[in-house]
Amino acid sequence: xxxxxxxxxxxxxxxxxxxxxxxxxxxxxxxxxxxxxxxxxxxxxxxxxxxxxxxxxxxxxxxxxxxxxxxxxxxxxxxxxxxxxxxxxxxxxxxxxxxxxxxxxxxxxxxxxxxx
Amino acid sequence: xxxxxxxxxxxxxxxxxxxxxxxxxxxxxxxxxxxxxxxxxxxxxxxxxxxxxxxxxxxxxxxxxxxxxxxxxxxxxxxxxxxxxxxxxxxxxxxxxxxxxxxxxxxxxxxxx
Numbered sequence: 001x002x003x004x005x006x007x008x009x010x011x012x013x014x015x016x017x018x019x020x021x022x023x024x025x026x027x028x029x030x031x032x033x034x035x036x037x038x039x040x041x042x043x044x045x046x047x048x049x050x051x052x053x054x055x056x057x058x059x060x061x062x063x064x065x066x067x068x069x070x071x072x073x074x075x076x077x078x079x080x081x082x083x084x085x086x087x088x089x090x091x092x093x094x095x096x097x098x099x100x101x102x103x104x105x106x107x108x109x110x111x112x113x114x115x116x
Numbered sequence: 117x118x119x120x121x122x123x124x125x126x127x128x129x130x131x132x133x134x135x136x137x138x139x140x141x142x143x144x145x146x147x148x149x150x151x152x153x154x155x156x157x158x159x160x161x162x163x164x165x166x167x168x169x170x171x172x173x174x175x176x177x178x179x180x181x182x183x184x185x186x187x188x189x190x191x192x193x194x195x196x197x198x199x200x201x202x203x204x205x206x207x208x209x210x211x212x213x214x215x216x217x218x219x220x221x222x223x224x225x226x227x228x229x
Contacts (some may be wrong), residue, residue, distance in 0.1 A: 097214030107159030
């Protein structure tokens with residue numbers, strides 16, 4: 001079946017540094033990918049829609065200059081958390097829809113970010 | 117303002133019995149609904165979906181029912197197995213499951229042997 005990978009799975013960084021998270025679709029192409037964020041015991045909240053070859057679309061309240069998204073190819077989207085602070089600590093998950101299967105999305109395994 | 121609500125945070129059932137997970141939504145523009153299963157520190161795994169033009173969709177032990185007039189959907193798992201123990205998320209979309217999803221808060225299902 002379709003697989004979406006994320007790298008890294010875990011990252012710990014110091015406050016003020018930037019962290020890049022990669023999301024890859026492994027056996028299908030994705031012109032669109034979605035980035036979600038989940039706080040403990042909370043729902044997954046959509047942050048932005050990553051579009052291959054164009055700018056990402058951000059949800060209301062999400063700072064586009066802080067969460068930089070680049071969709072460089074049909075199989076790769078990256079999320080960069082710039083100047084990370086402890087409140088950015090969270091679980092970040094990407095997803096990619098595919099029309100080749102039942103209309104749905106496949107999610108990556110997630111990236112746990114801890115900012116000290 | 118939560119557009120997709122899973123009002124019960126947890127459910128515990130005995131192995132072999134039916135598990136019924138409920139979900140309510142407020143936005144009548146949603147036209148596609150999905151259920152995902154999630155383990156801690158992992159991404160959600162797709163279970164089953166339903167289009168608003170249907171009222172039932174079945175896949176093995178999983179059946180999703182949609183009541184559009186009540187803006188309510190439910191996931192039935194029969195028979196429940198211990199391996200079904202996980203957090204289940206209900207999600208809704210405006211234009212099909214390939215578009216951005218609005219998730220409920222999730223419900224923790226525990227199936228006891």
